[in-house]
Amino acid sequence: MAFSDEQLLAGGPQAFGDFYARHERAVFRYFYRRVRDAEVAADLTAECFAAALLAAHRFRGREGSPAVAWLFGIARNVLRRSAEQRRVESRARAKLGMPPLVLEDETLAALDRIHAGRLLDDALTYLPADQAEAVRARIVDEREYEDIARELRASEAVVRKRVSRGLSALRRHVEDRA
Structure with missing residues (x-):
């Protein structure tokens, strides 16, 4: 109980x-x-x-x-x-x-990484799913546009646009909260 x-x-x-x-x-x-x-x-x-x-x-x-x-x-x-x-x-x-x-330094670094990851996860929830997926793949996972495009079955231009729009939306969201 x-x-x-x-x-x-x-x-x-x-x-x-x-x-x-x-x-x-x-x-x-x-x-x-x-x-x-x-x-x-x-x-x-x-x-x-x-x-x-x-x-x-x-x-x-x-x-x-x-x-x-x-x-x-x-x-x-x-x-x-x-x-x-x-x-x-x-x-x-x-x-x-x-x-x-x-x-210990290792504990502090782990806390920073955990928190940064949660902040990003929270931020990505404000994006449409296609933009969030593209931003995570490019920015977090540091994958190449070509690789992301192949996985998402979209052109590189489309993936670049999703990342650009997603980052712009995140920037606006952060600025609005400040």
Whole structure:
């Protein structure tokens, strides 16, 4: 039986581990999108969940306000306080006696690659399927136009146009969000 987020928050530290596992990636992505640094995002994520663990006993779910909204409220506060201090806040982790987070270079590189891949996947969902397929093949997989055209049973000119239109649409989408 799957427990709700609200039940996990009320279930003590062991259940909180399940809550953490359920939302850690989303919280990391939230921070990474804002700071563009895997190590800082990991520190912010650790601080956010430490603060959530400390406050879990005070969580009172309200109708229409799920636990994940409460968690992202904590994330916003951690980010704001860290920006004000110009360093990653560590108050909650210190209260819990957590040691500083140390990530190896390989781990940081992997986090950057994973996040970059997810960002691209998210971005490609805004494109028509034919453009997304052409952009992925050319830009991500770094395949030659001739090879892509053969696979898609289209001319190279058509593939070039799909890639061009797809990249233009992605550029507009990013500019609109900025």
